[in-house]
Each structure stands twice: as C-alpha cells, then as structure tokens.
Amino acid sequence: MRHAHRVEIVRASEAELMARLPEGTLMQRAAAGLAATCARLLTGRRGRVYGSRVVVLAGSGDNGGDALYAGAALARRGARVTAVLLAPERVHAGGLAAVRSARGRVVVERETGLAEFSRADLVLDGIVGIGGRGGLRAGARSYAEAARRGVVVAVDLPSGVDADTGEVPGAALRADVTVCFGTYKPGLLVDPGASYAGAVQLVGIGLELPPPDVTALQHADVAALLPVPDVESDKYRRGVVGVAAGSATYPGAAVLAVAGALRGGAGAVRYVGTAAEEVVRRFPETLVTEGGPHGAGRVQAWVVGPGGGEGARQTLAEALASDVPVLVDADGLTELGRLGPGALAGRTAPTLLTPHTGEAARLLAGADGTAPPAAADLAAARLATARRLAAAYRATVLLKGSTTVIADPGGAVRVNPTGTSWLATAGSGDVLAGLAGSLLAAGLPALDAASVAAYLHGLAGRHAAGEPGAPVTASWVAEALPVVWRGVREG
Ligand SMILES: NC(=O)C1=CN([C@@H]2O[C@H](COP(=O)(O)OP(=O)(O)OC[C@H]3O[C@@H](n4cnc5c(N)ncnc54)[C@H](OP(=O)(O)O)[C@@H]3O)[C@@H](O)[C@H]2O)[C@@H](O)CC1
Numbered sequence: 001m002r003h004a005h006r007v008e009i010v011r012a013s014e015a016e017l018m019a020r021l022p023e024g025t026l027m028q029r030a031a032a033g034l035a036a037t038c039a040r041l042l043t044g045r046r047g048r049v050y051g052s053r054v055v056v057l058a059g060s061g062d063n064g065g066d067a068l069y070a071g072a073a074l075a076r077r078g079a080r081v082t083a084v085l086l087a088p089e090r091v092h093a094g095g096l097a098a099v100r101s102a103r104g105r106v107v108v109e110r111e112t113g114l115a116e117f118s119r120a121d122l123v124l125d126g127i128v129g130i131g132g133r134g135g136l137r138a139g140a141r142s143y144a145e146a147a148r149r150g151v152v153v154a155v156d157l158p159s160g161v162d163a164d165t166g167e168v169p170g171a172a173l174r175a176d177v178t179v180c181f182g183t184y185k186p187g188l189l190v191d192p193g194a195s196y197a198g199a200v201q202l203v204g205i206g207l208e209l210p211p212p213d214v215t216a217l218q219h220a221d222v223a224a225l226l227p228v229p230d231v232e233s234d235k236y237r238r239g240v241v242g243v244a245a246g247s248a249t250y251p252g253a254a255v256l257a258v259a260g261a262l263r264g265g266a267g268a269v270r271y272v273g274t275a276a277e278e279v280v281r282r283f284p285e286t287l288v289t290e291g292g293p294h295g296a297g298r299v300q301a302w303v304v305g306p307g308g309g310e311g312a313r314q315t316l317a318e319a320l321a322s323d324v325p326v327l328v329d330a331d332g333l334t335e336l337g338r339l340g341p342g343a344l345a346g347r348t349a350p351t352l353l354t355p356h357t358g359e360a361a362r363l364l365a366g367a368d369g370t371a372p373p374a375a376a377d378l379a380a381a382r383l384a385t386a387r388r389l390a391a392a393y394r395a396t397v398l399l400k401g402s403t404t405v406i407a408d409p410g411g412a413v414r415v416n417p418t419g420t421s422w423l424a425t426a427g428s429g430d431v432l433a434g435l436a437g438s439l440l441a442a443g444l445p446a447l448d449a450a451s452v453a454a455y456l457h458g459l460a461g462r463h464a465a466g467e468p469g470a471p472v473t474a475s476w477v478a479e480a481l482p483v484v485w486r487g488v489r490e491g
C-alpha cells in the first residue's frame with residue numbers, strides 16, 4: 001500500500017526527527033537517494049554518468065538544497081553540472097558551496113539557464129517542494145514552458161503542484177520521474193498533480209509517521225481483499241447481488257451492469273427491471289425477478305441506477321429501504337441529488353455512491369440547497385470533492401474520473417492508481433457499478449469494495465486497450481475482468 005501524508009504531518013515528523021539528529025542529516029539522506037536515482041537514469045540513458053550534462057534548477061528553499069547536493073554528488077562522478085539559481089540571494093548556501101567545490105558551474109541569468117535546460121541530459125527540478133504556494137512565479141514559469149531534451153527529475157514534488165491536493169493552480173514542471181522523501185504526498189497520487197509526476201520513487205529518510213491521510217492500493221493489497229470461495233461455499237454464502245438497472249430507453253446499461261456483477265465474486269446475480277429479456281439473452285445465468293427491489297428475494301447488496309430512466313426514483317426508494325448495502329449510480333444519483341442526504345438518514349447498512357463530477361455537482365447542490373458547482377472545479381479538486389460528499393451524505397463515495405478517489409465518511413481516502421483515459425467510454429461506469437456491487441455482496445466493506453472494483457476496472461481497461469493503447473468498449477472491459485483478477489492473484 002502506498003501511504004501519503006499531508007504537508008503539516010510531514011513537517012511535524014521531520015521536526016521531531018531533526019531534533020534528534022545532527023543538523024543537515026535529513027537533507028543528506030534525501031540528496032543521496034536522489035543522486036542515486038539520477039545516476040541510474042543517466043547510466044540507462046547514456047551508459048554512464050561521466051560526461052553527461054546535468055542542470056540543477058535551484059529555488060530559494062530546502063528543495064533547492066536537496067537538488068544542489070545531489071548535483072554536487074553527480075559532479076563528483078564526472079557529470080558536467082550547471083546549477084541555475086532562480087533566487088541567487090536566497091539560495092541554500094551549503095548546497096551551493098557543495099556544487100562549487102565539486103567544480104560545478106553556477107549561472108544566474110535566465111537566458112543562459114533556459115539554454116542549458118533545453119539541452120541537458122537530465123534536469124533536477126528543485127524550484128520548490130512542499131513549501132510551494134500557488135502556481136509557479138514568473139521567473140520559474142519559463143522553465144515549465146521551455147522545450148526540453150533530457151529527463152526531468154522532480155525533487156520531492158513537481159514544482160507548481162499542490163502537495164496536499166494535487167491541484168495545479170498555474171504553470172507546473174512536468175517530470176518524468178519524481179523522487180519523494182519520507183512519504184508520498186497526496187498531490188503525487190491524484191490528478192491533475194499525478195499526471196505531472198511521472199514515475200514516483202520513494203526515498204526513506206527515517207520519518208516516524210502517523211496513519212496516512214491518503215492511501216493507494218497495490219497488487220498485493222488487492223489480492224488479499226479479493227473474495228475466494230471455500231469448500232463450504234454455495235451461491236448464497238458467496239453473496240447474491242441485486243441489479244436494478246436499465247429501462248426501455250437504456251436496456252444496455254442493465255446488460256453491462258450485470259456483466260460487471262457476474263465477474264465480481266458474488267455467487268449469483270439477481271436482476272430486476274424492464275430489460276430482463278436482453279439480460280437473460282446475453283447472460284442466461286442471471287436470476288430474474290418481476291417488480292422492483294422490494295420483494296425481490298434474498299440479496300446481500302443492491303446496485304441501483306445505471307440506465308434507470310423514469311423508474312429510478314421508485315427503485316432507489318425500495319433499495320434504500322432494505323437493510324443490505326446499496327450502491328447508487330447514474331440516474332439513482334440524480335434522484336438522490338433531488339432528495340438530498342436525508343434520503344439516507346434511516347439506513348442501517350452502508351451506502352456507496354459512484355458519481356462522476358457532473359453527478360457530484362448535483363449531489364452537492366442537493367446537500368446544501370445551492371446551485372451546482374462547476375464540474376471542472378470539482379475535477380481539479382478531487383480529494384476535497386470526494387471528502388465533502390462523503391461527509392454530507394454520510395456514505396462512501398467513489399468519485400470517477402482521471403484519478404478515481406474513494407472517500408469513507410469516517411475520513412479514510414483511497415486513490416486508484418490503475419486508471420486509463422480509454423475508460424472514458426459509454427457504459428464503462430455501468431460495468432464498474434456491477435463489479436463494485438458484486439464485491440459488496442461478497443462481503444467486502446464499502447471502502448474495500450469500491451477501491452478493489454476501481455483497481456480491477458482500471459486494469460481491465462488497460463488490458464482491453466492494449467499497449468500503446470486503442471479505443472475500448474465497456475463490453476471488452478467487462479470481458480477482461482477475469483484475466484486481470486487472475487493476474488492480481490498471481491502477483
Ligand atoms: N525539512 C526537512 O527536514 C527536509 C526537507 N526536505 C526538502 O525540503 C523541501 C521543503 O523545503 P522548504 O520548506 O524550504 O520549502 P521549499 O519547497 O523549498 O519552498 C520554499 C521556497 O519556495 C518559494 N516559493 C513558494 N511558492 C513558490 C512558487 N509557487 N513559485 C516559486 N517559488 C515559490 C518560497 O519563497 P517565499 O514564499 O518565501 O518568497 C520559499 O523560498 C521539501 O520539499 C524537501 O525537498 C528534504 O531535504 C528532507 C528533509
């Protein structure tokens with residue numbers, strides 16, 4: 001599991017550790033890890049460190065200090081290092097002295113700096129780290145916009161990315177690799193920030209940290225959570241997931257939600273709705289019941305809303321009246337936005353909401369009676385949006401998008417690392433809803449069901465799209481689920 005901590009927590013842990021160590025120890029640890037990664041990248045690219053061109057962009061804080069010490073280490077191995085000082089009067093003195101004593105070059109003129117930047121084999125972005133506020137300032141911005149030839153390695157965080165939120169309020173440097181210290185920062189795991197970070201490597205510096213603010217599951221975590229039948233299992237013990245989806249206008253949503261549900265680990269899928277004929281034709285293994293969720297027979301979790309059309313309100317009300325977990329998606333969310341959080345007040349079992357940002361805007365408007373916020377603003381502030389919704393509705397929220405974020409009303413937040421933009425395709429959300437509902441029925445808590453579903457769905461999207469990637473359909477994503485499920489279990 002990847003753990004991320006917000007800046008305030010990192011600072012407190014650093015202060016506590018620094019008080020017990022000789023001055024400069026943490027920066028030396030950070031710089032050594034950073035230099036080792038740079039040396040590996042240069043060796044991979046040019047065969048050796050010796051003779052390579054390295055540019056260090058050094059801002060006015062300790063982030064610049066890390067970069068300068070790492071640059072000095074590379075200079076001692078024969079790299080031709082140029083340190084570009086963005087704020088010469090406030091540069092880290094020790095780091096600068098180290099570069100000078102390793103015979104590195106130091107420049108302060110912007111034009112020279114930009115020319116060096118454009119032809120370097122490797123650039124170290126030490127403009128600003130966790131001390132950054134707002135978008136990059138004028139002097140630094142030109143580096144974000146300049147053409148480049150070599151690898152850009154961000155020190156701790158791509159400059160211009162907000163460490164706590166992943167928001168990018170202005171210009172930011174786009175890195176190929178980010179070397180972060182002590183812990184991941186939430187902004188490295190959540191878009192848009194994550195898309196600036198490239199491959200992220202963690203260098204331990206000995207921090208003792210409290211529980212994380214944000215986590216991201218990895219293969220082993222997901223493998224441990226996947227439901228596996230035992231010899232005693234029958235379909236009811238494995239869980240029956242009820243799918244109330246589809247309408248005369250959207251029968252396909254029912255088929256796709258069932259397609260996801262059949263591959264999510266529940267022992268059976270029970271369908272209620274007007275698309276029974278289409279569902280059974282495609283998946284004869286589906287149990288079909290007349291009427292709505294009320295009186296549909298035994299299920300361990302409901303999925304309501306995909307393609308729900310006109311009947312969505314009644315279906316939602318019947319499912320919410322049950323005492324089993326309920327996943328609300330699509331038209332179900334539109335109805336819930338009209339009803340507001342009060343509609344969930346009487347629930348005794350977990351509720352999982354799976355909005356995209358447009359639906360999230362309507363849910364938020366329903367929660368506080370204001371006009372819906374702009375979906376684009378919510379997309380730029382994904383962590384805050386998911387947290388706000390989870391708190392307002394006292395429900396687990398899976399906010400879909402470039403980085404899917406899952407927030408529990410208790411405060412836990414997970415981000416999904418496996419997405420692909422090819423998944424932005426019609427019906428993809430129906431498959432995800434069915435899959436997550438199936439995992440709920442199999443007994444996973446809502447946070448786990450949602451984050452495992454997002455993980456598998458993202459992997460299935462990548463698998464279906466192939467490498468370097470081609471358009472996928474939601475049906476292919478559903479069909480790829482067993483392959484990625486096996487892949488996760490095999491590690
Ligand atoms: N503490 C530790 O033990 C360890 C810390 N470590 C390292 O220290 C880093 C944190 O260092 P830090 O606290 O000095 O802040 P840092 O990120 O360099 O930025 C502050 C400077 O940037 C400026 N600035 C702000 N916003 C800006 C913008 N938008 N665009 C441009 N400039 C901007 C701001 O200027 P001011 O606002 O003061 O005018 C200020 O001068 C951390 O990320 C890690 O790399 C490691 O060595 C491990 C041990």
Ligand SMILES: [K+]
Binds near residue numbers: 127128158159
């Ligand atoms: K940086």
